[in-house]
Structure formats: structure tokens, C-alpha cells
Amino acid sequence: MNFYDEQLRLLQEQCARKKKLEGKQIELYNQRSTLKRQVAELKEIMAAEQEDVDRLEGRSLAAFFYRVVGTMDEKLTTERQEAYAAKVKYDAAVRELAGVEEDIKRCEAELAGLEGCESRYESVLKEKTQAVKQQGGAPAQEILQLEESIAYLESQKNELQEAAFAGNAARLTTDQILSSLDSAEGWGTWDLFGGGIVADLAKHSHLDEAQEAVEYLQSQLRTFKTELADVTICAELQVSVDGFLRFADYMFDGIFTDWVVLDQIHHSQQQVEETRSQICNVLGYVNAMIADVEEQIKENKNRIESLVHSVQM
Missing domain, CATH: 1.10.287 (Helix Hairpins)
Known part of the structure; x- marks a missing residue:
């Protein structure tokens, strides 16, 4: 039976x-x-x-x-x-x-x-x-080989998922930075045309938020690159906001410095957007690799199931 x-x-x-x-x-x-x-x-x-x-x-x-x-x-x-x-x-x-x-x-x-x-x-x-x-026998040998392959693929999948998690966290921080810079740009434009101390303080408040988030982003990007150490991806991901210009703008509050701050905000927005694009590109590659690994695991499991069914017992 x-x-x-x-x-x-x-x-x-x-x-x-x-x-x-x-x-x-x-x-x-x-x-x-x-x-x-x-x-x-x-x-x-x-x-x-x-x-x-x-x-x-x-x-x-x-x-x-x-x-x-x-x-x-x-x-x-x-x-x-x-x-x-x-x-x-x-x-x-x-x-x-x-x-x-x-x-x-x-x-x-x-x-x-x-x-x-x-x-x-x-x-x-x-x-x-x-x-x-x-x-024992040929089916048993093939099953053992397939199980070893699945174990390796599962390990690779875990590493890729950890990298994807780190990358998504960094991507969300870039969105936060862009939001702060957009707000700072709006207040900066108002300040340029006589917004006064209220606009000035609001602008710097948002720039401070952006600076803090940038520092956090740099830490997240290092984590992201570390998680990608076993994956064949290499991307320089860094962004900064010039603190001196923020200080100079606050101290002198001149139209020249205001223009420079606005120009620096635009430059920073461009940097963050480029960084976000890089992160998204790498994440797309990582997610594709995860899908490919999952498909290989599925195929190996299906092959094991087929081998098991081929042996009557």
C-alpha cells in the first residue's frame, strides 16, 4: 500500500x-x-x-x-x-x-x-x-542537491530583502528632505521680497529640518551600501547642505546672501532628487533580483515535489 x-x-x-x-x-x-x-x-x-x-x-x-x-x-x-x-x-x-x-x-x-x-x-x-x-538512489541525491541550492537562495533572498528595507528607508528620508527644502524655498522667496523676521525664521527652521534629515540620510546610505556589499551594485550616494550659507544669511540678511541661499536650496534639491533617483534605480535592481531568486526557489521546490511523487511509497 x-x-x-x-x-x-x-x-x-x-x-x-x-x-x-x-x-x-x-x-x-x-x-x-x-x-x-x-x-x-x-x-x-x-x-x-x-x-x-x-x-x-x-x-x-x-x-x-x-x-x-x-x-x-x-x-x-x-x-x-x-x-x-x-x-x-x-x-x-x-x-x-x-x-x-x-x-x-x-x-x-x-x-x-x-x-x-x-x-x-x-x-x-x-x-x-x-x-x-x-x-537513497538517484532521486535522493538530486533532492539533496536541490535542498542545498534552496538554502543558498534563501540566504541570498534574506540579504537582498535587508538591502531593500534599508534602501526604502533612505528613499523615504529623501522625500522628507525634499519636503523641507520645498518649504524653505517658499519662505526664502518671501524673505527675498521683504518677508521679514517671520519668513527668515521659518526658512531656517525648514533648512534645519533638512540638514538634520540629510545627516540621518548619510547614515542610512552607509547602511544601504553595507547591505549591498554582497550584491554587485556600486553607487555613490551622498548629499550635503552648506551650513555656512545658512549662518551668513541669518547674520547679514542681505539680498545677495538671500539669493545665494535660494540658489543653494535649488542645488540641494537637485542633489537630493538625483540621490533619490539613484536609490530608486538600485532598489529596482534589488527587487528584480529578489523576484528572480524567489522564482528559482519555487522551481527547485517544484522539482523536489516532482521527484518525491515519482517514487512510490
Whole structure:
């Protein structure tokens, strides 16, 4: 009796069924949302149509008018037909919604019974893989080689993910710096045309924020480059803000110095934008490498699974 094979076959069927039900469940949820909106809309329409009938059947001004002109019966018949048609549409939508609710309950109940089938499949597959390796032979040798390859790829993937994390952190800091420099530029322009001490202080406040973030960015970029040490990427990533100009602008507050500060802000913005572009380019390369490594891991795992299934036991 093929003990492992029978378990794996049954669990594979369960996993396939679970995947199909999950897709069906999403579709049913979408249908329910749509039908709930339709039911609410049709209920309003039905109520409005019935209100028209009630008005004509009562002592409203409209009823009096139609009686006077002699078209009361015709108008009432039309309104009753429209009210009936609205009720028919509403009742049909309610029934359809109830049917979808029942389908959802059945789907959820079956999914609950299949909970954990993927982990059980992986567990049995792992047990059989160990049994195949202990049995020896060509499949066992290839499995061992593939497992070594997967271990190396997993290590490489971890290193790449750490680099991506560091790079994303640096990218976010460049956004913060650019925001501070943009604010400083706005206040600096106002200061140039007589904004006074308020504009001057606001400008320097944002420049201080930018300077502080730049210092933090330099630390982040060093970390990023360190994480990339095992990856064949080399990029000079550095940016600075000239502190002397900020000091001179504050002390002398002359139009020449203000112009120089604005010019330096523009230069710094360009530097930060170039740095951000470099970071994004490197991150794009790292993310592509992560995707490639993940694909190799997947292929190796699929090959191991195929080898395990090829051995009857």
C-alpha cells in the first residue's frame, strides 16, 4: 500500500477544492454587495410608487384633480401597475440576495472543513521527502542537491530583502528632505521680497529640518551600501547642505546672501532628487533580483515535489 501517495493525493484534491472555493467566495461576496445596493434602491422605488398610489386613493389634491378631469381610473390603474412592477423587481432582488446568502453559507462551511489542508499537505510531503532521502538512489541525491541550492537562495533572498528595507528607508528620508527644502524655498522667496523676521525664521527652521534629515540620510546610505556589499551594485550616494550659507544669511540678511541661499536650496534639491533617483534605480535592481531568486526557489521546490511523487511509497 502506498501510504504517503494516497495521503498526498487526497490532500492535493482538498487544496485544489479550497482554492476553487476561495475564488467562488470572493465572487459571491461581490454579488452580495451589488445585490444589497440593488435591494436598497428598489425598496426606495417601490415605496415611492406605492406612495403615488396611496395619494390617488386618498384625499390628496392630485386625486381631486384627476377626478375633476375624469381620468382618475386611468391614472390610478397606471400607478398601480407601476407600483406592482416595482414590487416584483424588489421581491426578485430579495430572493436573489437570499440565494446568494445561502451559497455563501455553504461555501464558508465547506471551506471551514478544508482549513489547514495546505499545511497538512506540506507536512506529509516533508515526511515522504525524508523517507525518499533515507531510501537513497538517484532521486535522493538530486533532492539533496536541490535542498542545498534552496538554502543558498534563501540566504541570498534574506540579504537582498535587508538591502531593500534599508534602501526604502533612505528613499523615504529623501522625500522628507525634499519636503523641507520645498518649504524653505517658499519662505526664502518671501524673505527675498521683504518677508521679514517671520519668513527668515521659518526658512531656517525648514533648512534645519533638512540638514538634520540629510545627516540621518548619510547614515542610512552607509547602511544601504553595507547591505549591498554582497550584491554587485556600486553607487555613490551622498548629499550635503552648506551650513555656512545658512549662518551668513541669518547674520547679514542681505539680498545677495538671500539669493545665494535660494540658489543653494535649488542645488540641494537637485542633489537630493538625483540621490533619490539613484536609490530608486538600485532598489529596482534589488527587487528584480529578489523576484528572480524567489522564482528559482519555487522551481527547485517544484522539482523536489516532482521527484518525491515519482517514487512510490
